[in-house]
Amino acid sequence: MTVTDGARMAPVTPELLAERAEVRRDTLFGVEDLRVSYAGVPALEGVSLDIYRNGVTAFIGPSGCGKSTFIRCFNRMNDLIPSALVEGRISYHGVDLYGPDVDPVEVRKRIGMVFQKPNPFPKSIFDNIAFGPRVLRIDGAVDERVEQALRRAALWDEVKDRLKESALSLSGGQQQRLCIARCLAVEPDVILMDEPASALDPISTTAIEDLMHELKESYTIVIVTHNMQQAARVADMTAFFSVKVSDDGKRRTGILVEYDETPTIFTKPADQRTEDYVTGRFG
C-alpha cells in the first residue's frame, strides 16, 4: 500500500474532525434562574444550567458558594427545611420538579442521594439495602435485589459472607459504598453525591471514584466536591460556583460563575475567577 492509496487514506477534513468530536448529550435537568433563600436571605441566585444524562457533573467552589444548597434542590431535600424557599425552575425529563402534582417522595426515589458522612442504618448490611424496596413496596425477590445493588456498588465480594452483620461493623469506605448500594436498590435514575469521599482515605476514595465511572453508564451522577482534582478526575462537566459579596459586605450569595466540559475548566477556563480558583490563587 502507498500513502496515496485513496480509500485507506481518506483526507481528514475539519468537518470530519468536528463530527468525531461531537458529543451527543441529552438534557436530564434544566435549571432556569434558580434562587434559594433561607428565612428570606438568598443563599444562591441566578443559576441556569442543564445537567446531562449518563454523565458525571461536578459542582466545585469555595465554602459558602451554595453548591450543597444547589445539589439539594434536585431531589427537593430543601423542602425539609421550613425556612427554605426555592424559586425559579428545575425541570426533570421536562417536568417541573416543584410542580403542584409532583410527589417529593417519588422524586427522592428516582433521585437518590449520598451524603458526606456515611449514614448506614443501625441494622444488618442486608436490611440496610432491603429497607428502601420494602418501604416503597417494590415487587420482586428481595435477596436478588440486595445482591444486585451490592454488586453494582462494588461491595458484594467484601460482604457476601456477612450480610447479617451490623452495617456499622464495616469500614468508612465500605459504609459509603453501602449507602450507594442502598440508593441503587430502589432503582433510581439519578444519584446525587454531596462530598461522598471527603471523609474517606485515598484507597476508599479511589474505590468510590471508580464506582462513579462504572455507574454513569446506567445513571446520571451529580457530585459536590471540595477536592478539585477529584472533579477533574471523575466529572464530564464541571460547574464552578463562587460567592458574591454585597456592597456593604453583609450579604454573601452563591452564584454560578462558569459551567463547561471538565477539560476546558481545568485547561482553559473562560472566566478569570475560575482560573484563580482552580490554580489555587483564590483569595
Place this chain on the structure above:
Amino acid sequence: MRLTLQEDLDQLEAALQEEGELVLRSLRGALNALVDGDTELADEVIAFDDEVDARYYAIEEGIQSLLARQTPVAADLRLVLAILHDNLHLERMADYCVTIAKLTKLVEGIAQDATLLEGFEEMGRRLEEMIRVALDSFATRNLEQAESLVHLDDLVDRANRRVVGHVLGLGGDPERREWGLRMIIVSRCLERIGDHAVDIGEQTAYLVTGEFREFTDASHPGGPPGTAPREL
C-alpha cells in the same frame, strides 16, 4: 496563592531562558568555526553541547517533579506543557549546531566558496534574531511577536533554497562537489533551527490562547486562510 508552584514555574522558565542563551552561543560558535575553518572551535562547540544537555535534563526533571507534586491546571498547566516542548526544541537546535561543527571538521583543508559562506553568515544572523524573538515573545507572552517568526523563517527558507542552487553551480571537481554536498547539509541544519524557533512561537500562542495550532501546515502548503507555507 500557591507559592511553591509559582516558584517552581519561575525557576523552570528561567532555566529555559538560560538554555536559550546557551543555544545562541552554540550557534555563533558553530558559524564562526565554519566560516573561519576553525576546527579547534568546532571541537569546542561539540563539547559545549554537554552544557545544553545538562540544562535540558534539569528542566525535564523539574517538570516531572512539578507534575507529580503540584498537579498544575489552566494557565499553569499550559505553561508547563509549553516549557516541556520548548526545552526539546532548544536541545534540538543545539544538536544541529553540533552537526554543523562536525561537518566543519570533515571539510578541513578543502577550498571554500566565499559567496556561500556569506550566505551562511546571513542565515546565522537571521536565526539569532529568530531565537531571540522566540525566547522574548515566550517570556512576555507576546502573541504578535511570536507570530512574526513565520515571516522571519521565510527569509531563512529562501536563503536555504539559494544555497542549493549555488551548490548545483559549483561544477564537476570532486573535491568541490564533496564540499558542496556537505554544505547542503549545513544549510539544512540552519533551516531546521529556524523551524524549531517557529515551533517555540507556536507554544507561546498556545500558552496565551489555550488553543494549539500550527502557524503553517507543511502538508497543506496553500494552508488555511491567513497562514503562510513553511518549507520542510
